[in-house]
Amino acid sequence: MEKIINIGKYIEIAINFLEEHLSFLWNAIDNLITWTVDSMNSLFLNIPFWLFMLIVAAIGYWAKSGKTAFNKSGIKKASGITLFIFIGLVLIYLMGYWKEAIETTTLVLVSTFIALLLGIPIGILSAKSSLANAIIRPVLDFMQTMPAFVYLIPAIFFFSVGNSPGVIATVIFSLPPAVRLTSLGIKNVAGEVVEAGHAYGATENQILFKIQLPLAMPTILAGVNQVILLALSMVVIASMVGARGLGSIVYQGIQQNNIAKGFESGLGIVILAIILDRITQAFGNKK
Amino acid sequence: MTENRNVKIKVEKLSLIFGKNKESALNLLNQGCSKAEILEKTKCTVGVDRASFEIYEGEVFVIMGLSGSGKSTLLRCINRLHKPTCGHIYINNEDITTKTNKELLEIRRTEMSMVFQNFGLLPHRTIWENAAFGLEIKNEKTGVRHEKAIEALHTVGLDGYENQYPKSLSGGMQQRVGLARAIANNPEVLLMDEAFSALDPLIKSDMQDELLDIQNKLHKTIVFITHDLDEAIKLGDRIAIMKDGVIEQLGTAEEIITSPASEYVQAFVEKVDRKTIITAGTLMFQKPVTLLIEKDGPEGALRKMKTESLEVLPVVDKNKKFVGFVWMNDVIHAAKQKHLDLVSVVKTDVPSIHKNYTVEEMLPLISEVRTPLAVVDETNGRLLGVVTQPSLIIESTRFDNEDEISELKEQAKEYFKWKK
Ligand SMILES: Nc1ncnc2c1ncn2[C@@H]1O[C@H](COP(=O)(O)OP(=O)(O)O)[C@@H](O)[C@H]1O
Numbered sequence: 001m002e003k004i005i006n007i008g009k010y011i012e013i014a015i016n017f018l019e020e021h022l023s024f025l026w027n028a029i030d031n032l033i034t035w036t037v038d039s040m041n042s043l044f045l046n047i048p049f050w051l052f053m054l055i056v057a058a059i060g061y062w063a064k065s066g067k068t069a070f071n072k073s074g075i076k077k078a079s080g081i082t083l084f085i086f087i088g089l090v091l092i093y094l095m096g097y098w099k100e101a102i103e104t105t106t107l108v109l110v111s112t113f114i115a116l117l118l119g120i121p122i123g124i125l126s127a128k129s130s131l132a133n134a135i136i137r138p139v140l141d142f143m144q145t146m147p148a149f150v151y152l153i154p155a156i157f158f159f160s161v162g163n164s165p166g167v168i169a170t171v172i173f174s175l176p177p178a179v180r181l182t183s184l185g186i187k188n189v190a191g192e193v194v195e196a197g198h199a200y201g202a203t204e205n206q207i208l209f210k211i212q213l214p215l216a217m218p219t220i221l222a223g224v225n226q227v228i229l230l231a232l233s234m235v236v237i238a239s240m241v242g243a244r245g246l247g248s249i250v251y252q253g254i255q256q257n258n259i260a261k262g263f264e265s266g267l268g269i270v271i272l273a274i275i276l277d278r279i280t281q282a283f284g285n286k287k
Numbered sequence: 288m289t290e291n292r293n294v295k296i297k298v299e300k301l302s303l304i305f306g307k308n309k310e311s312a313l314n315l316l317n318q319g320c321s322k323a324e325i326l327e328k329t330k331c332t333v334g335v336d337r338a339s340f341e342i343y344e345g346e347v348f349v350i351m352g353l354s355g356s357g358k359s360t361l362l363r364c365i366n367r368l369h370k371p372t373c374g375h376i377y378i379n380n381e382d383i384t385t386k387t388n389k390e391l392l393e394i395r396r397t398e399m400s401m402v403f404q405n406f407g408l409l410p411h412r413t414i415w416e417n418a419a420f421g422l423e424i425k426n427e428k429t430g431v432r433h434e435k436a437i438e439a440l441h442t443v444g445l446d447g448y449e450n451q452y453p454k455s456l457s458g459g460m461q462q463r464v465g466l467a468r469a470i471a472n473n474p475e476v477l478l479m480d481e482a483f484s485a486l487d488p489l490i491k492s493d494m495q496d497e498l499l500d501i502q503n504k505l506h507k508t509i510v511f512i513t514h515d516l517d518e519a520i521k522l523g524d525r526i527a528i529m530k531d532g533v534i535e536q537l538g539t540a541e542e543i544i545t546s547p548a549s550e551y552v553q554a555f556v557e558k559v560d561r562k563t564i565i566t567a568g569t570l571m572f573q574k575p576v577t578l579l580i581e582k583d584g585p586e587g588a589l590r591k592m593k594t595e596s597l598e599v600l601p602v603v604d605k606n607k608k609f610v611g612f613v614w615m616n617d618v619i620h621a622a623k624q625k626h627l628d629l630v631s632v633v634k635t636d637v638p639s640i641h642k643n644y645t646v647e648e649m650l651p652l653i654s655e656v657r658t659p660l661a662v663v664d665e666t667n668g669r670l671l672g673v674v675t676q677p678s679l680i681i682e683s684t685r686f687d688n689e690d691e692i693s694e695l696k697e698q699a700k701e702y703f704k705w706k707k
């Protein structure tokens with residue numbers, strides 16, 4: 001069929017323009033991400049496996065048991081998650097994918113951190129201003145319906161190959177729930193409590209930090225959980241632009257038609273997903 | 288008495304319109320269109336319609352009306368959570384409708400505190416932190432905050448709960464925290480929006496008593512909103528009744544009950560237990576014909592009884608101080624015996640009451656002694672008027688309680704029998 005309007009062309013022109021004229025910015029971002037990912041990887045890999053596993057298990061135990069950490073009911077509540085962390089991580093280690101698992105975890109943590117850094121303020125903005133909300137909502141819808149692969153194209157364009165485009169594509173893909181749930185959480189804070197803030201002469205900032213954000217926290221944490229899981233679901237796709245970790249092993253498995261490799265690395269991702277999900281959920285439920 | 292009290296809050300022709308088309312809605316309002324018409328024509332809701340009134344320093348001013356009548360909107364104009372569409376509000380003679388946002392923050396921090404229907408507490412803060420919220424907003428030091436919060440919690444009777452969280456407290460106790468939060472700021476004005484409406488009846492009554500106690504100690508100016516007339520009567524020095532944004536009537540509980548200004552007010556009033564409201568001051572005949580103990584003799588007394596066709600007359604001394612009642616039978620007897628004064632026949636062991644006695648308090652008195660009730664001045668004992676049994680009984684038979692009515696009818700029958 002004949003093309004009558006060429007939207008793709010305009011996007012291309014825009015991206016070319018951005019690439020040419022803001023290259024210093026892309027370089028700086030690239031360097032920052034690469035440096036962060038590399039240092040986190042080397043830090044984590046310098047920790048002996050058993051110690052790392054103990055630390056994760058301790059975090060999981062504490063997240064689940066909370067105030068009851070030192071008595072029987074705490075042990076009862078948190079023994080499941082702790083046991084799962086032990087077995088899961090030992091399994092990954094024994095399958096020989098410890099390094100890749102660490103790389104994937106780093107990728108997920110860095111992407112999540114950036115997604116929250118951007119997403120939470122945007123969410124606050126969209127809760128506070130109906131104009132901002134009117135602009136942000138359709139953009140989020142667009143981002144969520146766009147196939148994840150599409151984000152790889154600009155990412156590669158600005159950052160060539162490696163961990164950086166992987167992180168950027170992952171951030172774009174996992175950003176929407178951070179925005180949506182922050183906004184939802186703030187809007188759902190009971191009107192009377194916010195009104196009380198106003199009635200006692202609180203400034204907008206005081207209302208945000210003393211009332212809205214603390215009360216929205218459980219919802220925001222649910223958003224964090226979703227961001228992490230979306231980021232994890234992106235690791236295989238991100239590996240197509242050169243991101244390292246379990247995702248790239250899955251990708252190799254597909255390319256080489258290697259069922260064993262594909263299954264093992266896939267299992268590794270599932271284990272990481274369950275651990276990250278349970279830990280963040282436990283933090284969210286504590287409130 | 289009220290004329291020379293300080294005006295704390297003055298509201299002048301205040302209107303508030305919700306919606307986009309405020310100008311034309313305001314025009315229609317001034318042309319006399321109703322709230323419903325304006326809503327239909329301009330899609331604007333009239334929140335408050337040209338309200339004017341004054342609230343005196345130290346009084347409990349109640350705003351009452353059905354849901355949607357504009358009470359909350361009016362209250363929120365006073366601390367400027369709503370910006371009035373037109374009109375003025377003066378607090379301590381300062382117009383707050385022209386204040387900047389920054390000045391408004393300061394006014395809300397220092398001059399008035401609000402108490403909310405559903406408490407509006409912060410669930411993630413402890414009780415004392417909640418009570419100290421206003422102080423925290425003012426950036427007071429933690430030590431000072433804690434001290435003032437504990438003191439305010441003590442005032443509302445919540446000692447020992449300071450480190451708990453709101454959800455572990457009952458509704459009534461949570462509202463005490465809300466009250467403590469308001470008091471801790473030490474404002475001059477308390478704004479209370481249906482503060483007790485969400486509570487169980489018993490707890491509600493406790494809280495009302497508590498508020499009155501606190502008011503006796505602190506003498507704040509309180510603007511209290513309710514849709515419950517009993518509550519309005521119990522708490523309010525004066526009551527404003529609102530309908531569709533308009534203040535329909537403003538006065539003391541008794542003024543409103545004895546002469547409701549409209550059917551709407553009447554509808555409220557009908558549900559009320561009148562006998563706890565109507566006082567001797569309203570029921571009494573003022574300036575009754577009296578006999579002077581020093582001067583009038585039996586003959587003079589009989590003449591007065593004839594001209595007034597009364598068989599009982601009150602007797603006073605030369606200072607107008609109430610002495611007692613004389614009955615026609617006794618006076619005739621004394622006249623036959625050629626007594627020269629009334630001293631031997633005046634009955635002094637009769638009850639006398641003050642102006643603020645309610646019907647409820649007067650009823651037991653008439654069933655014991657069959658006399659009119661003398662209303663005397665509290666300070667100097669002067670006779671102010673007389674409450675007759677028929678007027679008391681007529682008033683009482685307006686109660687809607689069946690048992691009470693039949694009981695009173697019995698009493699009335701006996702009374703009239705005795706009169707013959
Ligand atoms: N924010 C608002 N926007 C539009 N209309 C409102 C708003 N708040 C209140 N109203 C309307 O104003 C009128 C008065 O409401 P309100 O002051 O809450 O009444 P009350 O407190 O007596 O129940 C009602 O008709 C209500 O629907």
Ligand SMILES: [Mg+2]
Nearest residue numbers: 358359360481
């Ligand atoms: Mg209301």
